[in-house]
Amino acid sequence: MLLKELITDLCGLSAPSGFEERAFARAKELLSPYVDEIKTDALGNLIALKRCGKEGAKTLMFDAHMDEIGLIVTGIEKGFLRFANIGGIDPRMLPAREIKVLTESPIFGVIDTMPPHALSEEEMDKTIDAKKLFIDIGMCDEEAKKRVPLGTPAVFAGGVDELNENVLCGKSLDDRSCVAIIIKTMELLSEKDLIVDICCLFSTQEELGTRGAITGAYGAQPDYAIALDVTFASTPDSKKSEVLEMRKGPAIGVGPSMNRNITNMLIETAKEKNIPYQLEIMGGDSGTNGWVIQVCREGIVTGIVSLPIRYMHSPVETMDISDAEAIVNLLTEFTLKLGDDGIA
Template sequence: MQQAQMKKTLDDWLQTPGLSGHEGEMAEKVMAAFSAAGAEVWQDELMNVYAAVGPKQGRPLVMVSAHMDEIGMMVDRIDEDGFIFFSQIGGIDPRILPAQEVSVEGKKPLYGIIGLKPPHVTTVQERKKVLPINELAIDVGLDAEQVRALVSPGDRIHFDAPLHELSGRTVAGHTLDDRAGVLAMLEACLALREEKLSCRMVFVTSVQEEVGTRGAKVAAYGLQPDIAIAIDVTHGKTPDAPADLVFPLKNIVLTVGPNIHPKLVKEAQRIARQEKIDYEIEVEAHVTGTDADPLQISRTGIPTMLIELPLKYMHTTVETLDLKTVKDSAKLLHAIATALGKDWEAKLCF
């Protein structure tokens, strides 16, 4: 996929609602994209999307997982002046909310803004305070009767923020975590459709990762893969971040730690060097907080690894990454798939 097409696809996906538990509209677009890429596509009861390439009885069966859901909000109540109060879905930092543009998905989409009392009428102490979410409200410009005719408690609210192109290969948007990972899987699927694989690759676009990696749990239990690979984001370098927790945007990141099968990630490093794919190593001594966590411990256990895309400003409306890492992740997935032969079990044996 050319860079322009990658940006076009991401822009479309970023403007498609897909809050955790409400991924249906996004799932339809993902199914169409993987079907057009030549994959066998299906969906489960939780709304995970599966896209398979390679022989149906191929071994090993490799599950690759990236999540399509996004953080957002839900309507709690409407006050007597028509202001909409809300709760969060997933990990939202309340510091980013004032002055955000949102779309309230009622009987029809309503554009709204999250307002904040101006500094002219606040005290010094008020200006130092980060308002909790339950003290913020959305203004859609209508009175209470008009709002209540269109909006009900439980309606979804998502950020209204398109993809922005920065210089070179860098883009910014509000749900690159983890729709950039889904794009990497699509890119790998496109590259693999002409290959004569001995393995079976199943790309899973998972749901509800932001509220507990639920989709990946269901998918892994049902598929019973021999190998699992999660794709998600990690923290990119910014001037104010601890140097040992962040990575340059231009290189993919391979994680090591107890959540990761040591021989699998070593084999991935070998393949990356062979393919001249630049990568960094992230040491994660506990859980990774990604789909890799439930994949590893599904049923009797699955050899699991994690590929990460460095992303600046995670869980904001201006998440920023380098499209090179999407390409490199896809290239690594392609190389791993074509390298898996009859000796795969021996290579991964502890």
């Protein structure tokens, strides 16, 4: 399957933090041909292992989180669903948004909005209070309470579409695009003679505080790890000093929370193989699973590689497929570059 097809497939699934079962099942199906075993843990992480067959081999772990932001139903009033956020959602983009409510048979809904004709100038200037918004599912109170149990999750409706041949736009590119990248990397590595075992951690609940990566990395016990996530890509209104560029390759993290040797090896690999790359300077907390993986157990040698996307945490996240393909190449070549001594 082409990388673009993998991304579209995975991002079309509905799997908010804490409710990742659909993503788990599909990722397991797609990854299974390229690994020796797949297991899970109490937090629902997918942990896969490909053995190289060499005695005393070190383990390299690739991590990406498979959850997405979403909503959860907290009450029903006159048939309208009151909700709370799952993960970080900007309330300004919620009114008039199309929603999929994840009941046993999913229900389509829309978040209510007041038309501008009915708002005063003062009301137009006010910030959006998400606590005053509801999901309209077109039902009376009795039917809504029968069909939608409290605690039901919901996600933005839709999946991923093409803006053009190379640019994809849709929900949950953060971070299922990176899950797809790892699957594609494992497909390429399945044909190679490796000297390291490879662990794939598709972690849960990252959007609620990197929870899955904490337990997943502890159980996997890798020697080295590369955490894959998305980062901010430039838009006309962005601060140029705080963003990276689409179409210029992966962002390799540089900073105190990343092992300098693994960072340097990623950069050297990109240079040697003519893979485009950018540097992302991270002065403190990276905001990724790499932050917690590095201090798991007695410490794990960790690097961070990110995919630049626009409009993060929205239903219109946007990426260029060339950047994702470059990450696949970087991870593949990096793995093959690992020598008998590994990384200091």
